Amino acid sequence: MLQSWTSAQVRAAEEPLLAAGVPLMQHAAFALAGVVARVLRERRGRVVGGQVVLLVGPGNNGGDALHAGAFLRRRGVDVVALALAPRVHDEGRAALLAAGGRVHEVTDAVDGAARAGRADVLVDGILGIGTRDGGLTGLAGALVAALAGGAVEGDARGDGSRGGVVGLGAHGADRPAVVAVDTPSGIGVDDGTVSGPVLPADVTVTFGGAKPGLLIPPAAHLVGRLEVIDLDLPLPDHHPAVVRLADRDAAALWPVPTRSAHKYSRGVVGVVAGARRYPGAAVLATSAAVLAGVGMVRYLGDVADLVVARRPEVVTGPGRVQAWVFGPGVSPDDAAQRRRIEHAFEGVLQRGEPAVVDAGALELLPPTVPTHVVLTPHAGELARLLTDRGHRLTRADVEREPLRWTRLAHEMTGATVLLKGHVTLVVGAGGAVYAQADAPPWLATAGAGDVLAGLMGAMLAGRADDVLDDPTLTAAVAAAAALVHGRAAHTANPDGPVTARGVALALPETIRTLLASA
Incomplete structure (x- = not known):
């Protein structure tokens, strides 16, 4: 560290x-x-x-x-x-x-x-x-x-x-x-x-x-x-x-199953992502969650057939979850997915379920949320989020002073905020700030954020009780997810182009290496 x-x-x-x-x-x-x-x-x-x-x-x-x-x-x-x-x-x-x-x-x-x-x-x-x-x-x-x-x-x-x-x-x-x-x-x-x-x-x-x-x-x-x-x-x-964080720190944060573990104790993550216009986001987010080793993935959305065709491990339909992933590939005009997200937010607010809020779900964010909710905007999305809350900003404004605006988003929403970029910033409870520079420039590619969301959702599901007991832990888990995401890009193709799918497929080997080295 x-x-x-x-x-x-x-x-x-x-x-x-x-x-x-x-x-x-x-x-x-x-x-x-x-x-x-x-x-x-x-x-x-x-x-x-x-x-x-x-x-x-x-x-x-x-x-x-x-x-x-x-x-x-x-x-x-x-x-x-x-x-x-x-x-x-x-x-x-x-x-x-x-x-x-x-x-x-x-x-x-x-x-x-x-x-x-x-x-x-x-x-x-x-x-x-x-x-x-x-x-x-x-x-x-x-x-x-x-x-x-x-x-x-x-x-x-x-x-x-x-x-x-x-x-x-x-x-x-x-x-x-x-x-x-x-x-x-x-x-x-x-x-x-x-x-x-x-x-x-x-x-x-x-x-x-x-x-x-x-x-x-x-x-x-x-x-x-x-x-x-x-x-x-x-x-x-x-x-x-x-x-x-260094590799050893991320390994210590990883939810490793015990011999007595079962799929429910290892965590169930619910994913509300994708649409007929953007089916790939659902496939990538659920694939990342599965390959990160979570106990079960539940998918809610209109492209369940495509998700299950590529990831038969995924369970479709509502049910018990320990954490959520909202928003990858959800467009503003997708009324059905937006209703699902709004309904799932009730569980976040009433039952304390951790959640990753990405892309199309950011504009559905309630006025305030618990710290175990992680927002994952890029600079443009953060500018829009803060503009909607009374601070007129552009993407360039956020890129000039990313720490200032990420802190403000945390203060205004209560959420842990992860600002995606070549250096990923995470601001959470107690003034915690993490800055992870683990990703190669090649990771700036379509779908990479969907993979990060699914990966982080898996981590939060596996450590749901812990992040509820310790508000400061969510930021560390989010930073560890960013580290693993970057490491997986290197694993997928060292020093060369990567695809989001390739990063997701590299997660098992990346996590194995990370845990073995620690």
């Missing part, structure tokens, strides 16, 4: 150690230098003779970079610091100069970008967790915009004149590798927002503990490989800001 803490929590944890004279910056810088040396070795085959450029701002991240540069210079690396502020960390600057490094005070973004572009490795130490003024601006913003995006459409020099700088580009062995110090400069450290130019990192080396913005989109897409350096900070062992 990867836990993260806010900038305020990290600073509070650092204070007693700094007061006691613990050299945290030296420890961080030594670890940072080790990572940069490793990157040099990966790119060049050796460390000696490598070229490293430090992008240095006025704060402690700049100090970390300068001290790391001093360590690297002593290992035979050519190190140049580009100072992007009138004053940078005094001790770090002195350490680099004493080791034989150089410091160049940048006054022109074009010149700075040209110098930076010749490095083997760029170290981004411009801003850190103490920044309160938003993204990069001025000279630093112009230089980073030039490096990150090529020719700058504006103040490339930082003095009002135009540039014409060729950026690093997205790929290629000839461009410098980028190592970010603690966080890529300019991201929202606590909320993952991106309000200005940011230099995408190949590796982010963060100290003491991960920061929430490193796990939350859109900033999470700029982090690259994340390495957490343990500084033995006395961080709180409860209420982390954002959590990312």
Whole structure:
């Protein structure tokens, strides 16, 4: 499990150690230098003779970079610091100069970008967790915009004149590798927002503990490989800001049957999905639930013949259930399915049955629901849900600040809210936030959400009593379902195209491997 803490929590944890004279910056810088040396070795085959450029701002991240540069210079690396502020960390600057490094005070973004572009490795130490003024601006913003995006459409020099700088580009062995110090400069450290130019990192080396913005989109897409350096900070062992589950955590949450289990004790999930216009959603949702290992799947809808033809294990018609899946493939004009969903919601509200509410069922959501109801919108659906409740939003608004709007949806509805995406966010009871980045980009395909809904319904049915007893557990179960969903896509076809059906078929092997590894 990867836990993260806010900038305020990290600073509070650092204070007693700094007061006691613990050299945290030296420890961080030594670890940072080790990572940069490793990157040099990966790119060049050796460390000696490598070229490293430090992008240095006025704060402690700049100090970390300068001290790391001093360590690297002593290992035979050519190190140049580009100072992007009138004053940078005094001790770090002195350490680099004493080791034989150089410091160049940048006054022109074009010149700075040209110098930076010749490095083997760029170290981004411009801003850190103490920044309160938003993204990069001025000279630093112009230089980073030039490096990150090529020719700058504006103040490339930082003095009002135009540039014409060729950026690093997205790929290629000839461009410098980028190592970010603690966080890529300019991201929202606590909320993952991106309000200005940011230099995408190949590796982010963060100290003491991960920061929430490193796990939350859109900033999470700029982090690259994340390495957490343990500084033995006395961080709180409860209420982390954002959590990312690992395989072991998902395995511990999985409803594994005992020797005395029977189909009813293992869970029965009711699925209201699909229509004659969209029969595939019903097939995919029920298939995922069956293949995830639930005790029984009941299907309610108009395409029972197609569902049973493909999944003869499915039972059609009403009956006892422990959890529900509503909405995949249900269109607004499908009066029969909507009536079934509205009737089933009565069981959710009166008997406390957990439910997954997806797609066409989202607009049928009652004003408030229990936390063991999981909403699974994508960004556009979340925007519509909140717009219907008085907040005029677009999909782009949600994508800019996904955590903010997912939290609001949880607060307004009472439900656990899972916002689907390349990084899936889950917000639940007690302020719990999960951010899962387990899915390959290939999983952005039609029907994948139907599979996730069926899989999650199976998990909720298998752990129905537990999520009713512990309101905070639903969010963890939803995050575990997202992890398994992503893992199944990798199992279905590693590094290549997948279909939703292929992901569903890969669930048994994925779950077996997950449980065996734990």
